[in-house]
Amino acid sequence: MTSLAQPGTPNRAVTDDDSLTRDALMYLPAWQGLGLREMWADSGKEGLPFPLNAPNTTYFHTARSAIYHIVRELVNSGRHVVLMPDYHMGNEVRAVLYAGAQIVWYPVTREFGIDMAVLRRLCREGGAQVLFVIHYAGWPHPMDQLNALCAEHGLLLVEDCALALLSGVDARSVGTYGDYAIFCLYKTLPLPDGGVLVQKRHVFDDLTRLPLQRSGRMFVAGRIAELGLERFRIRYPRVGRRLFDVKQGIGRFLNALRVERIPVGDTGFNPSHVNVGMSSWSRRVLTGLDYESIRRRRRENFIALREQLPAQAAVRTDLPPGVCPLFFPLLVADKSGASRALRQRGVMATELWNEGDPSVAGHEGEDARFLRRHVLELPIHQDITNPHIEYMARQVGKLNVLLPSSSTIRAEYQTA
Ligand SMILES: Cc1ncc(COP(=O)(O)O)c(C=O)c1O
16 A cells, blocks of 8 residues: 555545555557547648559558459469468458358468568468468568569468558568458548458459449448547546446447448458448548558657567567557467456457358467467557556556567467
């Protein structure tokens, strides 16, 4: 128990309970929110970053639809077999399977890398015609090596940049290396929806002219309310909490009325949504954002958090120039327990990919299983400020949730 006099409350001791009450007022949402300034910013700003300035793009409601469409074209043109990472979200795999492709799995390492020796062997053995890579949490793979491998074996390269918008190697953006790239926009930016397909080589013209359906007014209104509320709540946690309850009540009411809203996020792969396009509100917000400051803020938050946690606290702590991190990949011993405890203290920590697509069963490597079991996403997005970072680091320390030491865990997996 600390015993400090508080201004305005003479002779009153500050207890742990007091500090918990103060802490409970903090709210760190998993995703960035949207403010009026971004909604009504000047449109038509010069200098949109890649992929928003790229030719041959198609804007879908979600990135999984973009994956489905490009893989379906590849399958129809005779490229049926895709090399896919054993560590994945699940929806990208479902999109690939629904497009009619067969999958050969390659292993991902516990540092979010690719096991190049195994990938080379699989390429040499032949059979695959497409290599699908995921840039995890913003860290680019060694693309020159992967391009050379694809050229040697006649593979086309698809870069899944769903978690790596605004990221690159020095000044070169991810998604500019492969033949095709897919980005999820709403993960990094405060948009209702949005996934982009970029075709760099071997362009399928019909995809750039694909007739797409509208995403629906109720969906867009709901998402804008949600994003606005997140922005409000991070600044005014107490009132924001009440508004959040009201919003959830409205959502339940709309569900009861069976008002259809086409969701984004971890909601599975729904084939009837593959032809839905990005909303006009997302298009509008996209033109007015300050991309350089978003990237800078994310990098600064990542570095500040890294400095306040032990060196082995995350999957990766290096941050090469050009990388725009999506989240801080904390390594914890008990993922669901740590997530619950942090959420109770206002830190919306997300459990990253507890399970892959069922088709990976029996093909998952030791490192993918390790990542599924231990990685928790901590928010470091553009709405997070220095006091939030300090608070978050303090909670991680207090709760004692970190993975004790990587060597003991490696032994556990080798004997499993
Ligand atoms: C690696 C990866 N690819 C693709 C997707 C699909 O993105 P979307 O939600 O825009 O369909 C996700 C979603 O989380 C993902 O993590």
